[in-house]
Amino acid sequence: MPELPEVETVRRELEPWLTGRTVLSARRVAAPAGPKYANLARAAGQRVEAVGRRGKFLLLALSGGDELVIHLGMTGVLTPERPRDHVRIELRLDGPPPNVLYFRDPRRFGRFLVVPAGDYRSLPTLAALGPEPFDAAFTAGSLLAALRGRRVAIKTLLLAQRPVAGLGNIYIDEALWRAGIHPKLPAGRVTRAQAARLHDAAISVLRAAIDAQGTTFSDYRTVNGAVGDYLGYLDVYGHAGDPCRRCGTKLRRIVLGARGTCFCPQCQPYARKTAEMRTKRRT
DNA sequence: CGAGTGCCCTGACAGC
């Protein structure tokens, strides 16, 4: 499931390939008409001026004032190699091969559409996206402010992309474990100290995952077809029943907002931590 | 507006 590290990995591979090339055509292949694949015809004739990213969204700036927005959803893959099946979009470019970009997306949770640059009315999550985790605008203070007064579980709020952009199910579990925060803790009850730890944890886990080119469970591949290597570094996600790498307690799995959620009941207590436990965790 | 629910969609897998 592509989150920020996976999307950033893809972005870095697309950038040298696509930048400066002109779109010859963009067409739907085995994809229904609809808002997920809107306005593709408008891309033709426009040059790709930049390959950017906001949260989990890829944003290709086009020379005609439009923007190509791509979200990989759960199973989306961008590749120059024609996939055997489930091709949703075929983007033809000028210049030497490889000059066709295929969007393969078996489960069709992804999007691939053209909008006027910055016009995200059809993409409410992107329109209201929180700060980039590596941006100076994302601070412990901004995080705390985004949580204040909210009764919803901290994990649920993070999934909504508002406090910070780019975290999904996997890296939220990892960041909350690193920060020692129970995923069900009402967001408004996160303390200043916890928010500071969560801020640092989000940045550090995303950095580490980018360095590993992301996490591959099943579908995710880089543009070059490689898998992400972060799977082996995950501390909690997918490790329910295993001993916590920090304290040895058996990791638990619960369902929160229809998402599988793994955490350590010892390191991430629902109630406020004691000073003794804070000290223990420092190691 | 905040919070909660259910839908989309298909491959993988368990169970019989």
Added chain:
DNA sequence: TGCTGTCAGGGCACTC
């Protein structure tokens, strides 16, 4: 072997 049921979840429409 082949069928059926269940699970996985990001974003969003919908309801209260």
